[in-house]
Each structure stands twice: as structure tokens, then as C-alpha cells.
Amino acid sequence: MTAAPRIGAGADRLAALDRRFLARAVELGRGGWGRVHPNPMVGAVVARDGTVLGEARHEEFGGPHAEAAALAGLGERARGATLYASLEPCRHTGKTPPCTEAIHRAGVARTVFWAAEPGAEAGGGGKWLRRRGVRVDGPFGDRADWAAENPVFFHRAAGSRPYVALKLAVSLDGRIAPGGGRRVWLTGAEARAEVHRLRAGFDAILVGTRTWKSDDPLLTARGAVKPRVPPVPVLLDRRGEATAGLRALNGDVGGRAIVVAASDAAGGLERRLAGRAEVAAVPVTRRGLDLAAALGGLVERGVGSVLCEGGGVLAASLLTGRLVDRLYLFVAPVVIGEGGVPAFPHAAGTIPGARTPPAGGWQARLDPVRFGSDTLIVLDRGG
Amino acid sequence: MTAAPRIGAGADRLAALDRRFLARAVELGRGGWGRVHPNPMVGAVVARDGTVLGEARHEEFGGPHAEAAALAGLGERARGATLYASLEPCRHTGKTPPCTEAIHRAGVARTVFWAAEPGAEAGGGGKWLRRRGVRVDGPFGDRADWAAENPVFFHRAAGSRPYVALKLAVSLDGRIAPGGGRRVWLTGAEARAEVHRLRAGFDAILVGTRTWKSDDPLLTARGAVKPRVPPVPVLLDRRGEATAGLRALNGDVGGRAIVVAASDAAGGLERRLAGRAEVAAVPVTRRGLDLAAALGGLVERGVGSVLCEGGGVLAASLLTGRLVDRLYLFVAPVVIGEGGVPAFPHAAGTIPGARTPPAGGWQARLDPVRFGSDTLIVLDRGG
Numbered sequence: 070m071t072a073a074p075r076i077g078a079g080a081d082r083l084a085a086l087d088r089r090f091l092a093r094a095v096e097l098g099r100g101g102w103g104r105v106h107p108n109p110m111v112g113a114v115v116a117r118d119g120t121v122l123g124e125a126r127h128e129e130f131g132g133p134h135a136e137a138a139a140l141a142g143l144g145e146r147a148r149g150a151t152l153y154a155s156l157e158p159c160r161h162t163g164k165t166p167p168c169t170e171a172i173h174r175a176g177v178a179r180t181v182f183w184a185a186e187p188g189a190e191a192g193g194g195g196k197w198l199r200r201r202g203v204r205v206d207g208p209f210g211d212r213a214d215w216a217a218e219n220p221v222f223f224h225r226a227a228g229s230r231p232y233v234a235l236k237l238a239v240s241l242d243g244r245i246a247p248g249g250g251r252r253v254w255l256t257g258a259e260a261r262a263e264v265h266r267l268r269a270g271f272d273a274i275l276v277g278t279r280t281w282k283s284d285d286p287l288l289t290a291r292g293a294v295k296p297r298v299p300p301v302p303v304l305l306d307r308r309g310e311a312t313a314g315l316r317a318l319n320g321d322v323g324g325r326a327i328v329v330a331a332s333d334a335a336g337g338l339e340r341r342l343a344g345r346a347e348v349a350a351v352p353v354t355r356r357g358l359d360l361a362a363a364l365g366g367l368v369e370r371g372v373g374s375v376l377c378e379g380g381g382v383l384a385a386s387l388l389t390g391r392l393v394d395r396l397y398l399f400v401a402p403v404v405i406g407e408g409g410v411p412a413f414p415h416a417a418g419t420i421p422g423a424r425t426p427p428a429g430g431w432q433a434r435l436d437p438v439r440f441g442s443d444t445l446i447v448l449d450r451g452g
Numbered sequence: 453m454t455a456a457p458r459i460g461a462g463a464d465r466l467a468a469l470d471r472r473f474l475a476r477a478v479e480l481g482r483g484g485w486g487r488v489h490p491n492p493m494v495g496a497v498v499a500r501d502g503t504v505l506g507e508a509r510h511e512e513f514g515g516p517h518a519e520a521a522a523l524a525g526l527g528e529r530a531r532g533a534t535l536y537a538s539l540e541p542c543r544h545t546g547k548t549p550p551c552t553e554a555i556h557r558a559g560v561a562r563t564v565f566w567a568a569e570p571g572a573e574a575g576g577g578g579k580w581l582r583r584r585g586v587r588v589d590g591p592f593g594d595r596a597d598w599a600a601e602n603p604v605f606f607h608r609a610a611g612s613r614p615y616v617a618l619k620l621a622v623s624l625d626g627r628i629a630p631g632g633g634r635r636v637w638l639t640g641a642e643a644r645a646e647v648h649r650l651r652a653g654f655d656a657i658l659v660g661t662r663t664w665k666s667d668d669p670l671l672t673a674r675g676a677v678k679p680r681v682p683p684v685p686v687l688l689d690r691r692g693e694a695t696a697g698l699r700a701l702n703g704d705v706g707g708r709a710i711v712v713a714a715s716d717a718a719g720g721l722e723r724r725l726a727g728r729a730e731v732a733a734v735p736v737t738r739r740g741l742d743l744a745a746a747l748g749g750l751v752e753r754g755v756g757s758v759l760c761e762g763g764g765v766l767a768a769s770l771l772t773g774r775l776v777d778r779l780y781l782f783v784a785p786v787v788i789g790e791g792g793v794p795a796f797p798h799a800a801g802t803i804p805g806a807r808t809p810p811a812g813g814w815q816a817r818l819d820p821v822r823f824g825s826d827t828l829i830v831l832d833r834g835g
Contacts (some may be wrong), residue, residue, distance in 0.1 A: 241781070241814075242796045243625035375611045397626070400783070402814035402831050404796045413625045413787045429786035431624075437820035437827045446827045448785050 075217070075434065076183065077210020083181070090114045090121075090153040090181055092210070095218060097126045097135070098155045103269030103294040104129050105415065107373065109156055109184075109222035113139040115177070117150040130297055134159065136168040140175045150177035155218070157186040158209060160193040169194045173201050182207035184215035187223065217449055220395060221270070221374040231367050232374040234271070234395040235387055236264060237412050241402060244409030245381050252283070255401040259440035264378075264442045265292025271376040273279060273301040273327070277383030281317060282310075288317045288378075296301060301372060303327045303347075307358050309334030313345040317342035327370065329363045339394075357382075360390055388413065396431060396448040399440070458600075458817065459566065460593020462814045465565070473504075473536040474566055474592070480518070480599060481508045481538045486652030486677040487512050490756070492567075492605040493538055496522040498560070500533040513680055517542065519551040523558045531559035531824050537602070538589060540569035541577040552577045556584050565590035567598035570606065600817035602758040602831055603778060604653070614750050615757040617654070617778040618770055619647060620795050623824075626786060627792030635666070638784040644824035647674025647761075650780060654686040654759040656710070656750060660766030664700060665693075671700045671761075684755060687729075688766065690741050692717030696728040710753065712746045739767075742827045743773055764793050771796065779814060779831040782823070 075094075080088055097112025105111075105127050113135035115123040125138030133141070136158050140147050152158075158180065160166035172180060185208040186192040195205045210216075214222035224232040225408045236253045241244055246252060256260075268274055268290035276286065281304045288302035301324060302317035309330045326346035330338050335350035342348065342443070347370065351362040365374060377387055387393050431448035438445045459478075463471055480495025488494075489511050490628050496518035498506040508521030516524070523530050535541075541551035541563065541834065568591040569575040580589045591598075599606035601732060607615035621638045622628055629635060637644075651657055651673035664687045669686035672756045684707060685700035692713045694701070709729040713721050718733035725731065730753065734745040750758060760770055770776050814831035821828045 142634075163506040214640060239624075241622075241626055242794060243623075243627075272471075306782075400818060400829060407794065411790065413789075431825070433785060433822050433827060436822045437817050437829075438817045442814070442816040442831075444816060444827070444829045446783060446820075447823075 071179045075210070075214060076435070077214040079209040083206065085221070086119055087153070087181055087206075090116050090151075091181055093124070094135075094153045094185060095122060095155040098218070100126050101128060102266070103290070103296040106130065106221060106270065106272075106297070107225065109153065109219040111135040111156045112217050113155070114153040114194040115139045115143060115147060115150050115155065116262075118435070122146055131164050133282070134165055134168050137171040140171055140177070143175065149178045151179040151181060152177045154180065154182045156184045156215075157182045157192065158198070159188075160187060160190040160194040160197045161191045162190075163191075167194075169197045172198060173203060177203060179204040179206070181205075184219070185212075187212075199279055208316050212414055213432075213449070214434060215448075220449075221272075224394065229368065230361075231272070231366055231372055232386065232391050232395075233364065233377060234267075234375070234397060235377045235384055235393045236267070236379070236397045236399070237384060238399040238401060239412045240405040240409065241400065242404050242406065242409070243412050244405035245379075245384070245412045246410045247405055248410060255403060256399045256443045257401075257441040259381050260401075260443040260445070261290055261436075263291055263440050263445065264397075264399075268292070268300055268376055269294040269296035270374075271300050272298075272372045272374045273303045273376070275303040275305070275375050275377045275383070277380050278307060278310075278319075279382060280378070280380040281306075281315060284369075285316050287320060289320055299324045300376070301327055303329060303367065303372075303375070304339070305329050305358055305363070307331045307334070307353065309338035309341075311338060311342065311346070313342050316412065318345045327367070329358060329366070329371075338412045356386060360386055360392055364392065381412070384412065387432060391450075394450050396446075398446040398448060400444045400446060402442050458593070458597060458819070460597040462592045466589065466592070468532075470536070470564055470589075470793065471532075473499050474538070474564055476507070477518075477536045478538040478566060478676045480507055481601070483509050485649070486673070486679040489513065489604060489606065489653065489655075489680070494518040494537065494539045498522045498526060498530060498533050499536065505529055505533055509600070513648050514547050516549070517548055517551050520548065520554040520583035523554055523560070526558065528559075532561045534562040534564060535560045537563065537565045538566045539598075540575065541581065542563045542569060542571075542574040543577040543580045544571075544574045546574075552580045555581060556586060557656040559702040560586060562589070564588075564589040566592055566604070566783060568595075569631055570595075574590075593820045596795060596819060596832070597816075599831075600606075603832075607777065608756050612656070612751065613721055613744075613747050614755055615778075616747065616760065616776050616777045617650075617758070617780060618760045618767055619650070619762075619780040619782070620767060621782040621784060622795045623788040623792065624783065624794050625787050625789065625792070627788035628762070628767070628795045629793045630788055631791040633638060638781045638786060639826045640784075640824040643782045643784075643826040643828070645675055646821075646823050647780075647782075648673055648830065649677050651675070651759055652677040652679035653685050653757075655681075655757045656759070658686040658688070658758050658760045658766070659700075660688050660763050661690060662765060663761070663763040664689075664698060667700050672703055672705065682707045683759070684708045684710055686712060686750065686755070686758065688712050688741055688746065689721070690714045690717065690736065694721060694725065694729070701728045710750070710755075712741060712749065714741060743769055743775055745777065762787075766796070767795065774833075777833050779829075781829040781831060783827045783829060785825050 094112040098110040101110040241367040475496040481493040484493040543552040
């Protein structure tokens with residue numbers, strides 16, 4: 070994401086300069102993608118009289134929090150300054166001391182924060198600072214705004230199933246491929262590099278049977294961001310046809326891999342893969358593998374977020390089953406035509422002929438981004 | 453457009469601060485949309501040591517040019533400063549004195565400009581300044597980049613047919629409406645306001661027969677930008693069925709209107725409309741009105757740019773006829789389904805099954821913009 074963040078409701082209470090620094094803090098935080106998970110991405114700016122004194126992000130899980138890092142080295146210069154943070158400063162001691170104490174000790178006169186800290190343990194930092202005489206403004210926007218920036222973090226705090234994102238590359242007419250099983254690159258190199266960057270922020274990358282059979286993909290994050298923990302490749306394999314030689318099961322990062330098979334095929338598969346991958350057994354519905362059960366099984370294996378990358382059958386099943394939290398839609402400036410494979414099956418969550426976008430439909434909360442001639446539209450499931 | 457402009461090839465020769473001020477000049481220029489035509493949109497920034505001393509845009513046709521306006525009132529402070537302009541400073545006397553002289557007289561030490569001035573009369577400003585000892589950097593990017601920002605201006609300098617933009621509001625699956633002739637609002641209020649802003653920058657708004665018959669639209673620009681010259685409503689009307697009472701022919705701005713009819717229907721129509729609109733007679737092909745001839749006829753009537761707004765039949769004919777220079781594609785986060793009306797007929801300019809985006813396809817040169825939950829993708833016809 071390079072487009073400007075959306076501060077959301079209530080921000081009109083802030084001066085323009087405050088909004089700018091708060092947006093800058095959110096933007097800084099984005100740089101932690103793939104490195105800070107399971108922590109949230111957080112950025113912070115220290116400023117006085119319109120001048121930035123320090124800025125930082127939470128760079129790495131286990132490393133300093135953004136607020137402490139932005140204050141570090143400022144010494145007496147921080148006294149009386151304003152600290153802007155994209156998340157409410159934490160007031161608990163985890164891998165690092167509480168940020169609230171660092172802020173108070175530095176003599177910061179005012180703290181402006183964007184998202185409320187949802188954790189019972191870490192939350193309440195704003196209140197803590199107020200009690201100690203720091204002027205505190207925040208939160209701004211609502212949970213849906215914050216979740217758009219830190220989707221996995223806010224999902225984890227709320228739900229029991231993994232956060233599910235679906236990546237689709239579509240033509241202007243909403244097709245993912247020509248007919249007849251032919252495969253094409255719809256998007257250009259810049260868009261494909263962005264997919265590798267996105268992969269770094271997920272616990273797992275999931276593909277359907279046809280995709281691994283035809284492409285034998287590596288399913289690693291080979292982009293600008295090296296993930297702190299490499300995503301786990303997950304292959305759907307109803308009939309238990311996977312073989313130990315598949316590239317996704319032999320990643321050079323030496324990580325895990327998971328193959329999801331129908332219960333009646335799982336035993337034989339496990340023997341054949343001989344430890345090359347974990348095998349998850351799930352029931353079968355009349356449409357194929359029970360995807361809801363498959364996703365539930367991933368949570369049990371510590372997978373809190375999944376990026377689903379295709380193919381068309383998987384995408385259609387996930388959309389029809391309303392199992393998708395976020396759509397990363399790369400729109401390529403080409404037309405495939407009526408014979409092509411549609412990305413959106415008929416009943417994919419909106420009402421044909423609706424006069425207005427229906428409640429529960431998709432919402433764009435992040436700004437679109439251009440990659441070469443392709444456009445990335447990020448759509449989050451509506452409330 | 454609110455997204456950052458693209459400076460293009462060669463800009464890596466510039467320092468980061470230079471690029472920022474040049475991008476700011478382009479961004480400033482955009483505010484002249486609907487007010488400066490037939491002049492180009494131009495912005496200018498005067499800066500020294502990283503500090504902005506003055507900035508301005510060409511606000512209004514006939515009014516001061518951006519460069520002169522940015523220098524105005526700076527007096528001796530401009531001496532030794534750098535002037536950034538989105539277009540090469542003009543060196544001819546039109547409604548205002550040459551900008552080159554204003555720059556030279558102010559003692560500006562360096563001029564950085566983005567687009568080359570294409571006019572034989574006004575061009576050569578960079579060379580003129582260099583000869584007088586001003587350091588000059590520019591142009592940057594190429595004609596396609598410049599035309600993306602000032603499409604009508606650069607089209608006019610090149611071609612004989614009008615600049616044709618097609619506005620489409622599509623669903624995620626590339627449909628413009630459900631089947632069966634039902635009509636829906638796909639996009640939200642913010643996107644529709646942007647359409648009114650866009651209208652202000654065109655000489656004419658064109659709609660097909662079904663649209664004016666079913667909607668009786670006003671076809672005026674009722675948005676944030678009041679056009680200096682209101683766009684002329686143009687109705688396609690093969691059979692000469694328009695009536696004097698249509699709202700588009702009775703605009704409260706008291707402007708012109710044009711009805712395009714088949715040659716055999718034009719005479720009767722002209723009598724019936726009794727001066728309420730100009731009637732343009734064009735030949736008929738086996739697909740209906742000859743659109744290329746219709747567009748040619750508009751040039752003869754002083755219409756240099758047309759925004760085509762529908763409906764589906766017109767859009768399909770324009771795309772199939774390769775008559776569209778720019779697509780304003782508003783993508784709504786809804787799915788209509790396979791029964792819907794496709795925005796892109798089969799042979800709309802790209803090759804089904806192509807392995808890479810084909811030459812001559814669409815290119816995104818401007819960044820996409822979000823309006824509420826809708827996304828505007830601007831696509832220009834490839835070279």
C-alpha cells in the first residue's frame with residue numbers, strides 16, 4: 070500500500086497538521102508488514118510546532134515499539150512535544166517495557182493516537198496517560214478503519230477462524246482466464262512483485278488442486294519483504310494425490326507445509342508423503358472439500374491468516390461460501406471476453422439488480438494502488 | 453484526480469526535492485479543470501533552499517499564467533530562486549505577456565519544467581531562457597505522460613477528430629446493468645459527484661438513443677467545478693424522434709444542444725425542433741449511425757472533446773469501433789452476475805487469451821482514485 074491512509078470519523082476535530090502527522094504515523098507503520106506479526110503494524114511521529122523531531126515504526130516482532138523508538142535519543146527535546154501514534158500506546162510489559170511509561174518519562178505533553186488497542190492487557194494506555202496529566206486525543210475512526218490497516222491483528226482479537234484473503238487477477242470484464250483451461254499472465258511484473266510482498270504478511274498461502282497440479286508452485290514470498298516467519302504452503306488435495314516431490318513441500322526455507330485431504334484419503338497420503346508435509350483430514354460436502362472445516366483445521370495448526378491464490382474453482386467456492394474477509398483484486402487493462410472464466414460466480418455475495426450496493430457487500434476502505442498498468446483494489450467484507 | 457502525478461522517464465536525474473516540487477506543480481495545475489480550456493492546465497512553484505516562496509495555477513482562460521502568478525508579489529525574493537512548472541514556459545504574447553520574460557525579469561536562476569510546450573508559436577521557452585543564462589531542466593517523461601494530465605490539450609495539438617472519453621460504471625464482473633432492461637445505480641454519491649466534475653472539462657456530453665429516451669437527462673455539469681463554458685448536450689437520434697421538450701434541449705444555462713440523426717430523418721427533425729437544437733445529419737451503417745462521421749461532424753461544430761456517458765449500446769459501438777481515447781472506469785464493489793449487460797463486447801480492443809497485455813491495449817497512466825467504495829480507473833489507449 071502506498072496510498073494515503075484514511076483517518077476516518079472524528080478526525081475533523083483535529084487540526085490539519087495533526088491529521089498529517091497521524092496519517093504519517095499510519096503510513097510509517099505499514100512498513101512493518103511481514104516482520105511484526107503477530108503484533109500490529111504501528112508507526113509514531115514526535116513533533117513540536119510543526120517540525121518532526123523523531124519518527125519510527127515497530128520494525129520487528131520482539132524489537133522496540135514505535136513510540137519508544139521515535140522518542141529514543143531525543144532526550145530533553147521531547148519535553149513538551151506531541152507524540153502521534155497509529156495505535157493507542159500499550160501499558161503492559163511484554164517483550165519491551167510499556168510505551169505509556171516511555172511517553173510519560175520523556176515529558177511528552179500530548180499524545181494523539183488513531184486506533185484503540187483492543188487487548189485487555191495492553192489496552193487503556195490513553196486513560197493511563199490522561200491520569201498523569203498528558204493531553205490525549207484518540208481514538209479516531211472506527212474498528213473497520215483500523216482493521217483495514219491491520220487486518221490480521223484486529224481479526225485475531227475478534228474471531229476464531231483464520232483471516233482469509235483472496236487474491237484475484239481479473240480482466241476488465243471480470244475474467245480470470247480464457248476458457249478451455251488455457252492459462253495467461255493477466256498482470257504485469259509490478260503487480261506480481263506486490264503479490265510476493267503481500268504473501269510475507271500471511272501465515273499461510275493456500276491453493277486449490279488444479280493450481281498445484283498444473284503449476285507446481287513454490288508458494289514462497291520472494292519479494293521486497295522477507296517474511297520474519299515464512300508463510301506455510303497449504304495445498305487442497307481432496308483425493309490425496311500429492312507427491313513428496315512437489316516444490317511447495319520442499320521449500321528452501323525449510324519450513325512446514327500442509328496438505329488438506331478428504332478424511333478417506335488422508336491416511337494413505339500421510340504414509341506416502343513420509344513427513345514431507347502435515348496432512349489435515351477434513352469432511353467432504355457435495356461440492357468438494359469442506360472449506361470451512363479446512364480453514365478451522367488451519368487455526369488448530371497455528372495458522373491465523375491465509376492468503377488464497379487460486380485457482381478459479383477455489384476462488385468461486387470461497388466466495389460462494391462467504392469465507393473471504395478481504396479481496397485483493399488486481400485489475401488488468403485487458404478484455405478476455407464472454408468465453409472466459411468468470412472470477413465471480415453468480416451468487417457471490419451481492420444481489421443481482423440491487424438498486425444500491427447491498428449491506429454486507431464489499432467495501433473499499435484502503436485507496437487503490439496502481440502497479441504499472443494494473444490496479445489493485447482492496448475490498449473488505451462489509452459489516 | 454487527487455492521486456500523485458507521475459513525472460516519468462528522466463526524472464531520476466532530479467533531486468528528490470526537485471521531483472516533489474515538480475509533482476506539486478502538476479498537482480496544482482489539475483485545479484484548472486473545466487476553467488482553463490482550451491489552454492492546458494498548468495501549475496507552478498517558486499522555491500529556494502527547500503522552502504516554497506510562491507505557488508499558483510492557471511486558474512481561468514484569459515487570466516494570468518501559472519508561472520507569472522507564482523512569481524507575482526515576490527519581488528526581489530525571487531532572485532536566485534528556482535521555478536518549477538508543469539509545462540514549458542511560453543514565449544509568446546497571447547492574452548498575457550510571455551512567461552519566459554516574467555521569469556527572466558524576476559531573476560530566477562533555474563527553471564525546472566515537466567511537459568514540452570507543443571505549440572510552434574508558444575514553444576521554445578526553455579531554449580529562450582537558456583540563452584539568457586537561466587539554468588533549465590526539462591522536459592521529463594514523454595508525450596503520453598503529458599497527455600494523461602492534459603488530454604484534450606495534447607489531443608488538439610495532434611489530431612482532427614475530437615478527443616473521446618467514455619465513462620463506464622461497472623460491477624466487479626464488468627457488467628453495466630442487470631439484464632432485462634432494468635437500470636440500477638451501481639456507484640455511490642461520491643462517484644457520481646466526480647462524474648459531474650469530469651463533465652466540466654469537456655466540450656460536449658454524448659448519450660445514445662435509449663438513454664435520453666428512458667432517462668431524459670439534463671446533461672449539465674452540476675458538480676464542484678462550474679465549467680467556464682458549459683458542455684453541449686449531444687443526443688444520438690437515428691430516427692429523428694427527439695422532441696423540443698427534452699430536458700437536455702432546454703438547459704437552464706441557455707446553451708447549445710446538438711441532435712445527431714440519420715440523413716433521411718434530419719430534415720423533418722430540424723423542422724420539429726424549431727431551433728431548440730442544431731441537427732447534424734450523418735450516414736447510417738448496418739450497425740446504426742456512423743459514429744466516426746458523427747464525431748467528425750462535432751469537430752466542424754467546434755466540439756473538440758466529448759464525454760460519452762452511455763448507454764450500453766453506444767459504449768459497445770464506440771469500443772468496437774476503436775473510437776475511445778480514454779476510459780473513465782468506475783468499478784463498484786458489487787457483482788451482477790452472468791445475466792447482466794457486459795460493458796466490454798467480445799472484440800473490444802484486446803486479444804482473447806493473449807499471454808501479455810497486447811500492444812495497442814489500454815494503459816493506466818494516472819493513479820486510481822477511490823470515491824467512497826467505488827474505484828475510478830483511468831485507462832488511456834495505448835500507442
